[in-house]
Amino acid sequence: MLTTGPALLAGALGSVGAVLLASLAGALGSVGAVLLLAPGGRRTGAARGARALRLLAAAGARLRPGRAAAPRDLGARIAAAGRPAGLGVREVMAAKVGAGLLMGLLAMPLATAAPGRLGLLLTVAGPLAGFLAPDLWLARLAAERARRVRRELPGLLDLLRVTVEAGGSLAGSLNAVGERAEGPLAAEWRATGRQVGVGVPLATALEEMSERVPLPEIRALVAALDRARRHGAPLAETLAAQASDARFSLARRIREDAARAGPKIQLVVALLLVPSVLLLVAAALVAALLDGGGQALPV
Numbered sequence: 001m002l003t004t005g006p007a008l009l010a011g012a013l014g015s016v017g018a019v020l021l022a023s024l025a026g027a028l029g030s031v032g033a034v035l036l037l038a039p040g041g042r043r044t045g046a047a048r049g050a051r052a053l054r055l056l057a058a059a060g061a062r063l064r065p066g067r068a069a070a071p072r073d074l075g076a077r078i079a080a081a082g083r084p085a086g087l088g089v090r091e092v093m094a095a096k097v098g099a100g101l102l103m104g105l106l107a108m109p110l111a112t113a114a115p116g117r118l119g120l121l122l123t124v125a126g127p128l129a130g131f132l133a134p135d136l137w138l139a140r141l142a143a144e145r146a147r148r149v150r151r152e153l154p155g156l157l158d159l160l161r162v163t164v165e166a167g168g169s170l171a172g173s174l175n176a177v178g179e180r181a182e183g184p185l186a187a188e189w190r191a192t193g194r195q196v197g198v199g200v201p202l203a204t205a206l207e208e209m210s211e212r213v214p215l216p217e218i219r220a221l222v223a224a225l226d227r228a229r230r231h232g233a234p235l236a237e238t239l240a241a242q243a244s245d246a247r248f249s250l251a252r253r254i255r256e257d258a259a260r261a262g263p264k265i266q267l268v269v270a271l272l273l274v275p276s277v278l279l280l281v282a283a284a285l286v287a288a289l290l291d292g293g294g295q296a297l298p299v
Contacts, residue, residue, distance in 0.1 A: 079212045081141040082184055095134045103130025145184050146215055150250055152185045153217055157243035160189075165236045170225065171196035171205075188213055203229075217246055 070089045078087060107126025111119040156177055163173035175193025178186045188209050195205040206222045221242050228238040 076211070076214070077135075077138050077142065080145070080214055081138045082145050084141060092134055092138070096131050099133050100127040100131035103127055103133075146213075148183055149185045149213055149215060150217060150246075150253065152181070152183045153221075154243050154246040154250065156181060156185055156189070157221075157239050157246060161236050161239035161243065164239065170229075170235060171202055185213070217249055220245065 070093050074092060075089050078089065078092060104123075104127035107122050111122040111126070113119075114122055159177045159181070160173055163176055164170065168176060171193050174189040175197070178188075178190030178193060181189075192205045192209050195208070196202050203226060206225060210218050210222045224238050224242055225235070227233065228235055
């Protein structure tokens, strides 16, 4: 019994280790597929994600038996992400199907090696993670775009105010400022100015811009411009007030992000660093117990 005890313990530990490694490999595979499509906060990352999404869309379009019903808000989420690489609802849905199939194929070997219900869990979690990966990519891209818009809004509003004070119309000033600046907000202003230039009413063009950039600051700006146009209020004063509000909102968000950073760091320390140290200590104790032939450790 004394000789078989350590052997049984070592076998049990080996089995548990294999299960944990299989689970970890499956989780890392899903996370890796998501990070492959992540924007990374840069144009190159967004371009790589769009190319990967197009490859998945091509695979999904070939393998999809029929047209899957897209969520109603998918088009709005694509527009909020800046419509990367001109992707539409059909391409994103095909990419979701292709990513689900790819992750399902990658999860099959792990599922067959995993014991019991863990294999079933990996079989379901793999395709599900792949199917949701494009949604996560769009959400991260939209969040990064919203952060850039909030950072750019106060400065561009000041430039717009100066241009309007110089005698330019609102549509012409939006186009002029957008041509001389860079970033997602400048691109939206260029698009709005061009829409008005081809005959679209200004109110309609501004409303469409607020739909493509669904932020409270942009909706407040569009509403203020509409009120100024209807009541005849000076545009320069309205733009100055909006620039001040945008700066205040940006500073408040920065303070809130800084306040949330402390608890996040504490959570990482509590959930990752401390357990990892305890696991190392436990592994050393188990190794010492096995080397001692199952006898009690000296105190």
